[in-house]
């Protein structure tokens with residue numbers, strides 16, 4: 001699942017992901033709410049992944065998005 005801020009409208013991230021090889025999973029794009037002051041030009045990706053019990057998710061926040069979730073970023 002991808003979301004993009006309203007200022008990003010040149011392409012569908014799902015299409016790009018398919019072109020990069022994600023052909024066996026359903027993909028979806030949606031637009032974020034245009035909240036005043038929110039980070040612009042931002043793509044969010046949510047993945048549903050089954051992990052073994054001894055594995056842990058590693059949440060990735062790039063660039064200026066590191067301020068969004070100080071509580072879970074690595």
Ligand SMILES: C=C(O[C@@H]1C=C(C(=O)O)C=C[C@H]1O)C(=O)O
Pocket residue numbers: 032033044068069
């Ligand atoms: C402000 C953010 O973005 C928005 C708020 C979210 C949230 O509160 O969980 C998640 C995605 C966005 O709709 C964020 O990612 O922190």
